[in-house]
Amino acid sequence: MAKRDSSLQLAVDWVSDRMIRALLWLLMRVPYDRRVVLAGWLAAHVLAPIAGYRRRIRHNLALIMPDLPESEVRRMQRKVPENLGRTLIELYSGPEFAARAARATVTGEGLPALDAAHAEGRPVLLVTGHIGNYDAVRAALLARGFKVGGLYRPMNNRYFNDHYVEAISRIGKPLFPRGRHGLSDMVRFLRSGGMLGIVIDQYMRAGVELDFMGHPALTALSAAEMALRYDALVVPTYGIRQPNGLDFDLVFEAPIPSGTPEAMTQALNDSLAAQVRLHPDQWLWTHRRWKKPRV
Known part of the structure; x- marks a missing residue:
């Protein structure tokens, strides 16, 4: 069967x-x-x-x-x-999307920290959520000459996944699948001073229950744990869609201070929650973000 x-x-x-x-x-x-x-x-x-x-x-x-x-x-x-x-x-x-993202306006306290990390060769985690277009930041930073990779979750439909990965690869490389398959390459990239884009607003069964918008949500600690392990800067980043629906405002917030993985991840949740409240129609409310864990 x-x-x-x-x-x-x-x-x-x-x-x-x-x-x-x-x-x-x-x-x-x-x-x-x-x-x-x-x-x-x-x-x-x-x-x-x-x-x-x-x-x-x-x-x-x-x-x-x-x-x-x-x-x-x-x-x-x-x-x-x-x-x-x-x-x-x-x-x-x-290329058409990347060119549009490269012309985006840039705001926030985090950009000088990114420039400094790039000059020093220090690893950076660019942490975001499914708001606006999360890949606009990667495209824009690649256009500036930064070394930026992306961590993605393979699609359940493997036929769709093949051309999806091919498509996002045209925006820029390297890309690393979430899980063991891409782990070693991702670690080498980070240690070489790369910047890695990560989304953290998906339900994770193995995550820790933290607050997100006033309710408990299982959240992966992996971004904070990697930052502590590899001395990486953690910068909340967002590609917010402008009113014309085609252009973007890129927001680079101040780096998250080092602390426990739980405290750092809660700070990231709070950062994203603030952006969702500012731009509620740009976040992916179709996610089962507050799903109850299976017993």
Whole structure:
């Protein structure tokens, strides 16, 4: 039965990937600005209802922002998947997206610290979340000549994963898959003075229960643990989408002080929570971020 189920899942994955490939091919035939807008519209009005995203957004908002007016909840049900669609097609747009990110405005206290770390050859962890377009920071820093890599979680659909990794590789390399496979290469890169982009706002079964936006959420301590182990600077970074939906403001906050892994990770959670409250429609409320751990 397990083998049959596995074969069925592979077939489903293959078919769904072919549909995604066809849609991406069509979108890539459209000029960049219109492509991004169209991808956002499709995600908000076609993908979101089919995938159940609207229901999950409403559920998460009821937990975190219970007093949000109904009109704002409905707006968020449109804008959150719209940002997801825009982000996905931007990641597939390689050089065009990278050129747009390179022109982004830059703010925050962390940029001088990044410049100093780059000059000293000190490792840096650029910690972010699924807000705006998290890869805009990597693209912009690569354009400035910084040595920046990315840590990514392989997709469950291996057919989709193949071309997804190929796409984000066109923005810049190196990239390291989360887990044992990419660990040794990632460590060597960090020790050589590289900067590594990490997202920390996903549910992690093996994580520690920390506060995120007023509720407990299992959170990985790996970024803080790596920073302590390799004397890496930890800088909260965000690629916030501008009102025109195409350009970005890059925010580099002050480095997180060294402490216990729990204290450092809580500081990162608090930093991200503040950005989510500033730009709620740009965060991925479709995540099961506050899912209860299995007993």
